[in-house]
Amino acid sequence: MWALPGSAISGDGPGRRALILVENLSVPFDRRVWQECTTLRDAGWEVHVICPRGEKRDTEPEAVIDGVRIHRYPLRAATGGPAGYLREYGSALWHTVRLARKVGPVDVVHACNPPDLLFLPALWLKRRGARFVFDQHDLVPELYLSRFDRGEDLLYRAVCALERRTYRAADIVLATNESYRDVALRRGGRRAEDVFVVRSAPAIDRFQPVPPEPELKRGKSHLLCYLGVMGPQDGVDYALRALAKLRDELGRTDWHAVFVGAGDAFEAMVELSRRLGLSEQVQFTGRIPDADLVRYLCTADVCLSPDPCNPLNDVSTMNKVLEYMAMGRPIVSFDLREARVSAGDAAVYAPDDDEAQFAKLIALLLDDPEKRARMGRIGQERISGPLSWRNSQASLLAAYAAACRDHAPVSAGGPVRTGKRPRH
Template identity: 75%
Template sequence: MPGKALILVENLSVPFDRRVWQESTTLRDAGWDVHVICPQGTKRDRESYVELDGVKIHRYPLTAATGGPRGYVKEYGTALWHTYRLARRIGPVDVVHACNPPDLLYLVAKRLKRQGAKFVFDQHDLCPELYLSRFAGRGEDFLYRQVCRLERATYRAADVVIATNESYRNAAVTRGNMPADKVFVVRSAPVIERFRQVPAEPELKKGKPHLLCYLGVMGPQDGVDYALRSLALLREEREDWHAVFVGSGDTFDDMVALSKKLGLDDLVEFTGRIPDEDLVRYLSTADVCLSPDPYNPLNDVSTMNKVMEYMAMSRPIVSFELREARVSAGDAAVYASDNDEAEFARLTSRLLDDPEERARMGKLGKERVEGPLAWGNSQKALLAAYAAAKET
């Protein structure tokens, strides 16, 4: 019989974190009493406690890290203390479900295990690869080795691991020494109901024939700078496009500054985070969507939510050559090799000139997210992971 589940997440608030919210509602529908501990959002998800659609959400105040690794030590220490404090208030649970980053929440999970809980580790990121990608100049230094130790400790404490794709599953089995039958792939998938096309609005193109769109976080590893430099190269050949960048993040201000430096002010627009109804307006109008995450140790093996969301909206995609990008998008994207910004620009231009190819790619992407990559398949894997945890 289902019992009481506690989900721990540090890097986003809930329900803003779509994956965690989907998992929470899936478990709720299966009869679980679901509690979530997460940080408060900056502009939304501000209540310290709220019950939404039967999911009980406990939030704590948290200031995001700035600067180098020292800032993250402070952020993660604060988050860990609040998570432990709220977990004690919630009391014993049957399953504690910890989502990384960071690979520190296992410390709370181990305390709950002493009270009889099973531990499900939901690996959203490979933290060693995240460290190498975010702090590329530091290499495999002392802090990197500590990150690896924390990952190993988390694997050791886990009864079951949930991986977002086969690359992450392979890491859990090989370097994490997890039994293969205790590692389940629960792919992130867009909520189809959230991504419904609406009539295109030509005025969003600012008088241009074409609209390019980027959707997502703007952090050091997300490649918005690559996209902007590619657009600067595209401008040398043609100016029949307008580009909109939707989202925010650590490097938002830097990217706005870079756009100005590259002379793209009249062609590039930054919206920040916007409501869903505005998001679908832009995506419904976009001719080509950009996924400029560069090749690095993390991006190569990670599933990009933006790619899945573009496909849900039947949009063709330009991406760099990444292993898991190909797994997700297949022929719904074209791929520039070796972080080649000039090739990224050429592929974008090629798609702008070929409406039939854009339509074909968009149709393929839609079929993928409604078929083999649909959330319904992940729901089954999630419930199987919980069943395996309870049997451990």
């Protein structure tokens, strides 16, 4: 296996134990968390994960995968407004504490949000000698504003308070980009030396190119592709309205579009496509195996990143953008701050939420194969260079070294570990 360039700074790794807490995705389906797990494992850490079970994958209550020990609990996703979230989060916290007791003493508890409630089991583990690493995947106050459109109401103030408590409890903060790091420093009051940028990056082994398959274009000259979650804040509706304008205002019918992914807005997006008269040109696949995803991406002429400008999207790194770049695909995006940081010249940018301009940029790229190829090469170079996981590995290991500085391993005195280990 490739040697980690940052392993020299992780001398605290061998013999130490880490426990990673996740609430909103199963592992290893959560690609970022899985990359962190394997990086720590390769640096000598014994890694445990507590997470929910998946619906169709990651369904076993316990598993040992590539040396990482995963403990999963049943969890029903929230329905019915705030009361549904209280039930979901209450259940998740109870199971997390239950399974943490089973894992036993750890050197680091590494909590990944959302929600900003995992500081509660993290504090319980801190009192037992662990250091707390807060891995901020989302800015939950901005997520609340962007998703629910309720303004700065009582619930907004509550999520802000929970974020403050999480920052205050953490020994080290991991930020996914410089915008998130700035929030940790400015809003969270953290010291610069305690905040590390660990960018998400595509799992390259997941994106091995295959020959294009023209039949995926359904008889059209071009294929457009969207990959990702379909929630209220993800902009699939903007993409569909832009495609309607591409057809109706620009007279372009030489394309087929495929939308890969699922989410709580999936059915609404299928219905919107029908109302716009796009059912014959737009295909919704739901979640599909990686092999099929790669087939679509390798055939796509243009990829879509229609996330609208809102408080969350403007400062967030979109995984789909990185994955498009890894496959050498040109991108049409709205002009978001972190979209430009990630994609650079691998994307073209429409003014904020301007669906007509988004459609015109799609048409521009469809008519310019040389520009598409040039943008694709730029994206791949960025993924293999400044945005590669190698750089994030070094930062992650530096963060763990900082967390464990002057901190003896919990195993040094041979503590009693509760519960049985899963069998290999």
